[in-house]
Amino acid sequence: MGTRRNSKLFILIFLGMLTAFGPFVTDMYLPTLPAMSQFFNTSSSFIQLGLTTSMIGLAVGQLLFGPLSDKYGRRFPLISALSLFLISTIGCIYSPNIIQFVGWRLIQGIAGAGGIVISRSIAADKYSGKELAKMLAIIGAINGIAPVAAPILGGTMADITGWQGIFWVLFLIGILLLAGSIHFNDTLPAEKRGKTKWIDVYHGLITVLHNRSYVCYILQSGFAQSVLFANIASSPFIMQQHYGFSPFMFSVCFGINAIAIGIAAASAAKFRHPEQALYTGSIGMVLASVCLFIAFYSNCSFWVYETLLIGLLLMLGLTFTASNTLAMDSARSNAGIASALLGALGFAFGGLVSPLVGLGNILISTGLVFIIGSLGSFICTLRALNRKFSLAKILKTTQSSMNL
Numbered sequence: 001m002g003t004r005r006n007s008k009l010f011i012l013i014f015l016g017m018l019t020a021f022g023p024f025v026t027d028m029y030l031p032t033l034p035a036m037s038q039f040f041n042t043s044s045s046f047i048q049l050g051l052t053t054s055m056i057g058l059a060v061g062q063l064l065f066g067p068l069s070d071k072y073g074r075r076f077p078l079i080s081a082l083s084l085f086l087i088s089t090i091g092c093i094y095s096p097n098i099i100q101f102v103g104w105r106l107i108q109g110i111a112g113a114g115g116i117v118i119s120r121s122i123a124a125d126k127y128s129g130k131e132l133a134k135m136l137a138i139i140g141a142i143n144g145i146a147p148v149a150a151p152i153l154g155g156t157m158a159d160i161t162g163w164q165g166i167f168w169v170l171f172l173i174g175i176l177l178l179a180g181s182i183h184f185n186d187t188l189p190a191e192k193r194g195k196t197k198w199i200d201v202y203h204g205l206i207t208v209l210h211n212r213s214y215v216c217y218i219l220q221s222g223f224a225q226s227v228l229f230a231n232i233a234s235s236p237f238i239m240q241q242h243y244g245f246s247p248f249m250f251s252v253c254f255g256i257n258a259i260a261i262g263i264a265a266a267s268a269a270k271f272r273h274p275e276q277a278l279y280t281g282s283i284g285m286v287l288a289s290v291c292l293f294i295a296f297y298s299n300c301s302f303w304v305y306e307t308l309l310i311g312l313l314l315m316l317g318l319t320f321t322a323s324n325t326l327a328m329d330s331a332r333s334n335a336g337i338a339s340a341l342l343g344a345l346g347f348a349f350g351g352l353v354s355p356l357v358g359l360g361n362i363l364i365s366t367g368l369v370f371i372i373g374s375l376g377s378f379i380c381t382l383r384a385l386n387r388k389f390s391l392a393k394i395l396k397t398t399q400s401s402m403n404l
Contacts, residue, residue: 006185011126012138014180017173018078018119022058022347023258024150024173025112026051026229030236030254031155031247032163039163040098047098050105051233052354057109059347062117064110066340069118070204074125075186081114082178089171093164113343115177120339124328125187132325134269151258155251204334208341216384217327220282222345223376224319227285229350230369231257231309234357242363243302253306260310264317274322275385281318282381285374288312293367312370319377326384349373 006014029036030051037047061081068077088111091104127135157165208214239245239253264281271277288311295304324342331338353373357366 006187010183011122012135014184015119015122015135016138017177017180018115021112021115021173021177024170025054025058025108026232027254028150028154028170029163029166030151030232031251032158032166033236034240035158035247036163040101042098048233048355048358049102050098052351053102053106054109054112055229055347055351055354057106057111058113058116059109059344059351061110061113062340062343062347064340065114066117066121066343067204067337069121069188070334070337073186073188073190074118074122075181075184078114078118078181078184079178081111081118082174082181085111085114085174086171086178087111089167089174093167093171109347113347117339117343120324120328120342122187124332124339132329138266151251151254152248153251155248158247204337205341208331208334208338211331213384214327214331214338216380217323217330218342218345220278220319220377220380220384221323221327221342222349223373223380224285224316224323225346226349226353227289227312227370227373227377228261228316229347230353230357230366230373231313232350233354234362234366237358237362238305238366239302243305257306257310257313260313261317261320264314265321268318268321271322274325277318278322278326278381279385281315281322282374282378284315285312285319286371286378288315289367289370289374293364293371296363296367299363312374319381 033047033051036050037043040047065077065081085108088104088108092101092108095101095104123132123135153169154166157169161168235254235257236250239250240247245253268274268277268281271280288308292305292308292312295308327342328338353369356369359365
């Protein structure tokens with residue numbers, strides 16, 4: 001096995017599936033959230049805790065599996081994470097009450113995080129600079145398919161198999177990824193792994209936290225993720241309860257929106273420099289968020305909401321590829337820790353904002369979260385790139401981006 005090499009096609013497909021793991025865990029059962037509240041005889045806010053705890057698990061799990069992959073290589077922690085995912089998914093399916101379901105969702109999130117964090121580390125092991133940007137852009141585009149397929153598949157299955165059938169599909173995906181992990185040849189040779197005791201593997205955390213550029217990039221990504229997860233948490237209720245859509249039609253709309261993220265993530269590599277994509281996307285997020293808040297406040301039609309939301313998600317996709325590339329490139333000597341913090345912070349932000357969109361009027365609260373997240377993202381971008389706010393610079397950057 002030591003002489004076998006992973007083909008580039010295998011790496012591309014494998015990393016794309018691993019990075020899609022998070023969206024499948026969080027998005028696939030979204031169309032069944034209203035129905036699950038009836039199944040477990042509980043409130044919608046309690047049902048949303050399953051989404052929140054899974055995101056917390058996805059954050060915590062990355063802090064666990066990222067450093068372990070620096071110490072023990074990529075393959076063994078990946079196999080361990082996927083095995084735990086299969087066990088927790090069975091626990092979700094056979095949960096007799098909402099408390100146990102929420103608990104198993106936490107474990108499922110922790111396990112699912114292994115694939116997300118290790119996939120970025122594998123990319124950093126094999127590629128750098130422009131090659132890394134291209135690979136992350138391709139993975140981002142593939143990852144854009146996951147939020148499309150997950151809710152559409154979930155919405156299609158909702159009336160046939162119920163929410164349990166959706167989790168059985170997650171179980172089958174876990175088996176496929178486990179088989180791929182067994183076939184995978186480790187990209188981190190033994191001589192490059194950490195030599196310290198496993199409890200000291202987090203010492204690399206101090207190093208990356210002293211990297212000012214890296215910290216700004218991951219904070220930018222965290223605020224951007226808060227916008228994404230605010231949309232994930234609010235859209236089932238906005239589309240189904242406010243606009244009267246069926247679970248299936250919600251899934252179709254949600255999928256179309258996810259395509260916007262995938263297209264933008266892939267197109268980010270076409271910018272001359274990832275810094276330019278990050279700057280352009282951050283500005284666009286602020287403008288789109290303000291317009292969405294005004295539209296929400298005016299009780300806009302669905303098509304106004306959908307058009308502005310697609311614009312916001314396009315800008316969001318640009319920043320994801322750019323910030324991931326810049327963050328991983330600036331801390332490649334501690335790729336596992338760097339990837340863990342990058343992913344954990346995003347899901348931590350997402351877990352924090354998800355319950356907030358349900359407070360009071362969901363349209364107004366969602367619009368406010370969009371604005372706060374976008375402003376935070378823009379400020380961190382300015383700090384990372386050592387730029388000051390300037391309207392002239394904004395107009396110049398926007399114009400040059402349109403000419404690409």
